[in-house]
Amino acid sequence: MTALVLPPFVRLGGGALNELPTALRQAGLSRPFLITDPFMAASGTLERVRVILRESGVELRAFTGTVPDPTVACVNTALAALREGKHDCVIGLGGGSPIDTAKMVAVLAVHDTTPAALKVPHVQDVPGLPVIAIPTTAGTGSEATRVTVITDETTDEKMLCMGIAYQPRIAIVDYELTLSMPRRLTADTGTDALTHALEAYVSRRASPFTDALALTAMKRIWACLPTACADPGNHTARAEVMQGAFEAGMAFSNASVALVHGMSRPIGAHFHVPHGLSNAMLLPEITAWSLSGSPARYAVCARAMGIADENLSDDAAGTALVKALRERNAEIGVPSPKGFGLDAKRWDNLLPLMAEQALASGSPANNPRVPTASEIVELYCRVWA
Known part of the structure; x- marks a missing residue:
């Protein structure tokens, strides 16, 4: 049920x-x-x-x-x-x-x-x-x-x-x-919504209902977010991204989010990085690490977003998805934690606590590939630069 x-x-x-x-x-x-x-x-x-x-x-x-x-x-x-x-x-x-x-x-x-x-x-x-x-x-x-x-x-x-x-x-x-949102806020919140949709679809708690919402949200946001960033007054792009964010919200509220969000919250709490931006920092590398847990589901995401066609294998579609996420981050100017100016020593010292807090949130347990605390620390290190 x-x-x-x-x-x-x-x-x-x-x-x-x-x-x-x-x-x-x-x-x-x-x-x-x-x-x-x-x-x-x-x-x-x-x-x-x-x-x-x-x-x-x-x-x-x-x-x-x-x-x-x-x-x-x-x-x-x-x-x-x-x-x-x-x-x-x-x-x-x-x-x-x-x-x-x-x-x-x-x-x-x-x-x-x-x-x-x-x-x-x-x-x-x-x-x-x-x-x-x-x-x-x-x-x-x-x-x-x-x-x-x-x-x-x-x-x-x-x-x-x-x-x-x-x-x-x-x-x-x-x-x-x-319509008055600045470019940086548009990019960060839009990527937050994309993460909601993607994580809802690959979540272990997904259902056919949340799948439908997540896929249509991914399609809208992926297609229209660059236009909303580049042309803030574009009503069509703004409407599509807003509706996509609402659909993604309904999807993840009922299917939950996963590892990206679990790791994102401690970054926001300890370093005051805006939530959407910390999600964007994490999304490509966490997706790359998670692919093996559900290659078929990630492939469906890539196809829904127009990143991969039906002729590509699931593994190839997943690889294409990660490549596209990295390229999109570059396009909309998402920095790494290091590039954002976070303190390297404090980051390193907090890694065990951040990993513990990520796991305690419960979100990583919904991920297709469930990490240990040491694996989360390793992922934080990978994302740093």
Whole structure:
């Protein structure tokens, strides 16, 4: 049996943000608390949401202090702000960080617990307040997932928290909100979404449903991400990458991610590398190492992305996939950890801890080829330069 969890109310496409009041009414919600970051507040996007809601008779209170890689302290500050009013739902507006913050705040608003107590292997299925996700980047897929990641700033651990409680009740997926994304953010978040799709397809927890979503997401993102990077105002490319990110989010939320994500989170926690960029740094080499675990599945990915044709053997298609991933990283300017300027001595010293944290996340166990801690250390060394 396959158990699926998906957002029940979705608005998808250009102008979808205007449908927010209708979606709230359909879900029986009327007193939202919005969580976002300083950029969304300064850019006018928050004010646009406020006006759209006000015109429908809904007044909005907002917290604008979220930070990249949201911390426990940030979550607690936002929670205190929410408790100053009476709210029946939480809106996350922005990239993955505001949405992840909103998910955790929504749970803590109802349950007397802490983010540390909620990290895996704990599964939080008992809901908190309903979450409305409005992504302004095309990559994290957080609008479609039952996952949030909160950083414990005292230990530099990215805590993976999972459960139906984090599944957004409403997803507003409007590609027009991504038109102002800079090239670097477009490349990193788009590669994050591609990684979601690829890892969902090769995951040991994949199903026919998640396979279909993952393959169509890979096809869209692979074809259109370079155009979205080179021509930010291209509506067709932006729409395709945004839809692909949403599809990839639904796929990996139900099939899980694998080794790339397991190894990516410690890099983000200890070195504050943006999540999409750390995924991109890892993707080619981790895929090359993992090929032998499921050559047929990786070959299907290569064919769906147009990298290999049907005449190539599975092994040859997998080799072509790795080559294409390396070339794509070069094309969109993905640096190695060394090239990004990370401290080599600190990297080396942290390798055992990062390997331990990667395994503890559970994601590597879904990989077609499951690594040991020493193999993860070796892979970190391979990726370094």
